[in-house]
Amino acid sequence: MxxxxxxxxxxxxxxxxxxxxxxxxxxxxxxxxxxxxxxxxxxxxxxxxxxxxxxxxxxxxxxxxxxMQTGLTYEIDSDSRFREVLERQGVASSIQTLSTGLGRAEPNEAEALSIKPGAAVLRQTMLILGEGTPFILTTRVFPADLALDLEERLLRLGSFTALLRDLGLGPLHRVSTTVGARMPEPKEARLLCCPLNAPVLDVVALGRLESGRPVEWQHALMNSRLIKLSFLSP
CATH class of the missing domain: 1.10.10.10 (Winged helix-like DNA-binding domain superfamily/Winged helix DNA-binding domain)
Incomplete structure (x- = not known):
């Protein structure tokens, strides 16, 4: 019964x-x-x-x-942005910034960004939400020498794409995306509103300018119950 x-x-x-x-x-x-x-x-x-x-x-x-929102497909190519994907599928997007601040590059970050370990970087952690539902928890790392007032500009303009445009550096192109899966830590599960026993997608991506300079290293956790990844051929 x-x-x-x-x-x-x-x-x-x-x-x-x-x-x-x-x-x-x-x-x-x-x-x-x-x-x-x-x-x-x-x-x-x-x-x-x-x-x-x-x-x-x-x-x-x-x-x-x-x-919960479910079943969204994130089509990844060199220029795709997740908030744009949400908007195209009729889901209003928003960002909740958890932290932004200057720090020192970890060895893996420095290698990806072609800078020295310990070099100054700007690190930002935020949640990307659709209709108030957390989809992605992401940390992005940028070389601090892109601008003297990099942190102030990023916070004022609200996006790295807009910041690059403001600096006259051109568009950002994703050149690599590596995807794994793991169980979330308790804090990650709480922020993503997902179960501890359900895997999250663990994604590392690198973005470069048209000049070839790498300027964005990103580590993102995605709620696998909400997002499917689709990789588009160039």
Whole structure:
């Protein structure tokens, strides 16, 4: 015999998977579900927690529970940007900057950017969201000598592409993308609103100017339940 929480879980999971409940849609509160179904709030809470652990909803403290975005394909070529991919698929994008600051290049960063280990770099970590749902947690590293006021310019202009244009350096081209997979750390899972037992895509990419100079090294974690990668041939 199906328990009450499992019955609610199965009903909501089916509604999410068949599209009756739409990505980004807010679910009724625990109190509302409890009152309308004559079941306890603990039963609703257990069902919602299981849906969250399955990656079907995200629970935002103080705001409610929302159906997760799913099934977006990120087509990667030399010029693609994930926020543009979201917008083309009708998903409003946003960025949450977690940290920005000057530091010293780690050996792997320095090798990729063709600079000396310990050279000054600007490091920025941020979340890329679609309709409020976290899709990508990314850290990008830039050579600090691109501009004397690199950090101020990046924060003011809001994007590295706009910064390069402002500096007159031309467009950025992705020249390599390496993809792996692993389980997320607790902090990563919390930021991406994904289960600890579901793998994330571990992506390292390098961007260069038309002159050939590498100017962006990026390490990104992508929620594999939300994103599929497609690599386009040149």
């Amino acid at each position: 199906t328990t009450q929480w499992r019955g609610l879980y199965d009903e909501l999971a089916a509604a999410i998977q068949n599209g009756t409940l739409k990505p980004g849609q807010r679910l009724p509160t625990e109190h509302e579900q409890s009152a309308s179904r004559a079941i306890s709030r603990n039963t609703v809470r257990r069902a919602y927690l299981a849906l969250s652990q399955a990656g079907l909803i995200r629970i935002v403290n103080g705001r409610g529970s929302y159906v």
